[in-house]
Amino acid sequence: MAEEKDLRPEANSGLTTERTRAKKVYLPKVDIYETADTIVMAADMPGVDEKSVNVMLEKNVLTIGGAVTPAEFEGYSMAYAEYDTGDFERAFTISDEVDKDGIEAVVKNGVLKVILPKASNLKARKIAIKTE
Amino acid sequence: MFAPTIWRFGKMMDPLHEMQRLQRDMNRLFAGVIQPTTNDYPAVNVWTGKEGAVITAELPGMDTADLDISVVADTVTISGTRLEEPLKEGENYHRQERSYGPFTRTLQLPFSIDPEKVEAKYEKGVLKVTVTRAQIDKPRKIEIKSE
Numbered sequence: 289m290a291e292e293k294d295l296r297p298e299a300n301s302g303l304t305t306e307r308t309r310a311k312k313v314y315l316p317k318v319d320i321y322e323t324a325d326t327i328v329m330a331a332d333m334p335g336v337d338e339k340s341v342n343v344m345l346e347k348n349v350l351t352i353g354g355a356v357t358p359a360e361f362e363g364y365s366m367a368y369a370e371y372d373t374g375d376f377e378r379a380f381t382i383s384d385e386v387d388k389d390g391i392e393a394v395v396k397n398g399v400l401k402v403i404l405p406k407a408s409n410l411k412a413r414k415i416a417i418k419t420e
Numbered sequence: 421m422f423a424p425t426i427w428r429f430g431k432m433m434d435p436l437h438e439m440q441r442l443q444r445d446m447n448r449l450f451a452g453v454i455q456p457t458t459n460d461y462p463a464v465n466v467w468t469g470k471e472g473a474v475i476t477a478e479l480p481g482m483d484t485a486d487l488d489i490s491v492v493a494d495t496v497t498i499s500g501t502r503l504e505e506p507l508k509e510g511e512n513y514h515r516q517e518r519s520y521g522p523f524t525r526t527l528q529l530p531f532s533i534d535p536e537k538v539e540a541k542y543e544k545g546v547l548k549v550t551v552t553r554a555q556i557d558k559p560r561k562i563e564i565k566s567e
Contacts, residue, residue: 292463320514321507330505332518334478334545359546361474364467371463371478398480398545 296377312374316352316400327386327404333376334398341400343393348384350391352400353377461523462498462547472537472552473529480545481518487542489549491535496549499524532557 296313307313316331329352333341336354344351354376382404390405462477477498479487487500504520507513529551537552 317517317519319505319516319518321505321511321516322514323508323511327514330481330518332480332545334480337544359465359467359476359548361467361469363471364469364474366465367468367473368464368466371465397482397542398478 293371295374312372313377314374315378316354316376318378325406327382327406329380329400329402329404331376331378331400331402332398333395333400335373336376336395336398336400338395341393341395343391343400343402345382345388345391348381349379350382350402350404351377351379352402354400460525461519462525464498464525464527466527466529468530472531472533472550475527475549475551477525477547477549478545479542479547482542482545482547484542487540487547489538489540491533491538491551494530494532495526495528496533496538496551497524497526498547498549 294315294317296315316333318332319330321328329350331352333352333354333356335356340355340357342351342353342355344353356373356375358373385406387405387407392403394401394403462479464475464477467474467476475496475498479500479502482500482502486503487498490497490499499522501522502520532554533551534554539550541548541550
């Protein structure tokens with residue numbers, strides 16, 4: 289289990305726009321799996337809760353993100369660091385197969401789960417075979 | 421008096437030693453404040469203070485029942501297992517970037533820990549362990565007497 293957070297590519301890479309605030313933005317690690325009726329997206333965003341999370345759908349682009357408040361403890365000073373904190377942001381292109389009005393999202397223990405239901409006309413249908 | 425000069429001169433002329441020193445200095449220069457020193461999971465940050473230390477670790481998606489923290493003398497061990505979400509038949513991954521499995525991390529602190537005063541909190545996928553310095557290990561102020 290290698291542990292290194294990926295920084296989001298800079299704006300000059302042509303992939304993203306830049307933010308006005310100079311704060312590190314990390315790409316959350318994401319699992320996406322498909323069930324019979326839905327596509328489920330699970331993103332690791334430690335430090336993010338339901339108040340600081342952000343899920344946005346614009347046309348076909350689903351953007352997930354979250355703000356993280358850097359830890360600070362009064363009376364203590366940082367002695368050793370292996371990870372850095374910053375906000376999370378990542379965008380995915382989703383296909384028209386998704387029912388855009390039925391998207392649900394939950395955050396639990398720093399994991400954002402987005403449930404994208406498949407459009408009803410695209411759900412797999414079992415064809416009954418008639419015997420003569 | 422002459423000898424140390426020769427010794428120093430000799431050391432300066434040793435190219436291998438100089439190279440190693442240069443490499444060490446360069447490494448230090450580029451290391452910065454935050455350096456991923458290890459591939460161990462989870463990555464930890466440590467804050468120290470007069471009373472003890474705070475250790476934080478990013479452990480998203482854990483169940484507190486699967487997390488274990490133990491303290492022995494001056495070491496803290498964080499271990500646990502991150503369980504994979506079981507997929508039903510017919511379900512398949514489009515992408516899988518998150519990692520799963522058991523992990524153990526042991527940290528040695530520069531002081532003995534009072535095992536009675538260890539606090540652990542798991543919030544928003546971040547584990548925070550607060551340890552207190554053992555009373556016996558606390559620095560004592562020595563009074564200086566003058567006659």
